[in-house]
Amino acid sequence: MFIGEYSHNLDEKGRLAIPKKFRLDLSKGSVVTKGLDNCLFLYTQEEWDKLAQKLANLPFAQSNTRAFARLMLAGAMDVLIDKQGRVMLPEYLRTFAGLKKNVVVAGLYNRLELWDTEKWEEYKNKTEKESNEIAEQMADLGV
Amino acid sequence: MFIGEYSHNLDEKGRLAIPKKFRLDLSKGSVVTKGLDNCLFLYTQEEWDKLAQKLANLPFAQSNTRAFARLMLAGAMDVLIDKQGRVMLPEYLRTFAGLKKNVVVAGLYNRLELWDTEKWEEYKNKTEKESNEIAEQMADLGV
DNA sequence: AAATAGGTGGGGAAAAGTGGGGAAAATAAA
DNA sequence: TTTATTTTCCCCACTTTTCCCCACCTATTT
Numbered sequence: 001m002f003i004g005e006y007s008h009n010l011d012e013k014g015r016l017a018i019p020k021k022f023r024l025d026l027s028k029g030s031v032v033t034k035g036l037d038n039c040l041f042l043y044t045q046e047e048w049d050k051l052a053q054k055l056a057n058l059p060f061a062q063s064n065t066r067a068f069a070r071l072m073l074a075g076a077m078d079v080l081i082d083k084q085g086r087v088m089l090p091e092y093l094r095t096f097a098g099l100k101k102n103v104v105v106a107g108l109y110n111r112l113e114l115w116d117t118e119k120w121e122e123y124k125n126k127t128e129k130e131s132n133e134i135a136e137q138m139a140d141l142g143v
Numbered sequence: 144m145f146i147g148e149y150s151h152n153l154d155e156k157g158r159l160a161i162p163k164k165f166r167l168d169l170s171k172g173s174v175v176t177k178g179l180d181n182c183l184f185l186y187t188q189e190e191w192d193k194l195a196q197k198l199a200n201l202p203f204a205q206s207n208t209r210a211f212a213r214l215m216l217a218g219a220m221d222v223l224i225d226k227q228g229r230v231m232l233p234e235y236l237r238t239f240a241g242l243k244k245n246v247v248v249a250g251l252y253n254r255l256e257l258w259d260t261e262k263w264e265e266y267k268n269k270t271e272k273e274s275n276e277i278a279e280q281m282a283d284l285g286v
Numbered sequence: 287a288a289a290t291a292g293g294t295g296g297g298g299a300a301a302a303g304t305g306g307g308g309a310a311a312a313t314a315a316a
Numbered sequence: 317t318t319t320a321t322t323t324t325c326c327c328c329a330c331t332t333t334t335c336c337c338c339a340c341c342t343a344t345t346t
Binding site: 113 | 174176177179180195198199203206207208209210211212213214216217218219220221233235239
């Protein structure tokens with residue numbers, strides 16, 4: 001599954017190279033959507049189907065679950081990997097995540113996250129300082 | 144399993160030699176990730192899979208579990224041992240752990256830890272002095 | 287002091303990432 | 317329906333990175 005942090009460039013046509021080792025899993029089809037903390041989530045078809053199922057079953061009586069489902073479902077777009085191993089990100093998603101040229105591709109096991117490099121560094125600085133405290137909270141999960 | 148303390152040098156290409164006796168266990172694949180106290184953890188594939196499984200199942204709706212998963216999963220990288228018994232550490236991990244030239248490789252039974260030598264000495268000095276007090280606190284863990 | 291084994295450094299081939307031209311397809315306009 | 321314009325995607329060429337391999341160094345053993 002996906003792990004690691006990679007740095008790639010968006011070209012003028014809005015294409016982003018996917019690290020070689022992730023391509024096979026994504027080659028059967030994949031879905032990008034709006035993620036949390038201002039990044040994009042990229043799923044394999046299979047993982048997306050599971051997630052979409054969960055989202056569709058959220059009770060729509062609550063306004064915040066409606067908002068969340070709209071964000072992730074209406075925001076989604078299926079993408080294909082071209083022969084050079086790149087995906088074309090639609091303009092509205094690039095805008096949403098504030099992607100310019102430098103993009104970080106991060107492996108989060110069952111999804112990839114796409115971040116503007118500056119935002120990613122900022123986020124990392126913030127969370128690495130708190131990492132010991134966060135780790136303490138995770139202790140009860142057996143980690 | 145892994146025990147002992149070794150001192151090795153990072154070369155200009157970011158490669159680090161692994162002590163001979165650890166190589167066989169790591170040769171089937173291994174994963175480095177961000178550890179606590181500013182060092183890196185190096186796991187065998189098998190050990191890593193156990194850990195990753197726990198991390199992957201954390202719900203992404205909570206911000207602190209997202210942060211932790213990003214730290215540990217996006218922070219991880221699978222590495223291969225080359226024919227000379229070295230691993231290539233990606234730049235972002237070297238930066239995280241402040242690795243310069245001198246690196247300590249320490250065996251912690253089911254993982255290796257990689258430390259900048261200065262930080263390691265500093266940490267050792269501090270904890271060796273406090274070791275008796277720390278030991279007292281360990282009593283209730285059955286040690 | 288020679289021999290061996292583990293560790294270190296660097297050159298070069300191969301692979302991965304990047305940028306851009308142009309054909310094909312899709313969409314919009316006439 | 318035809319023409320024009322835009323978008324998508326395939327392909328080629330260039331650059332950068334990775335990794336394989338050879339050679340050398342250093343320390344330990346005989």
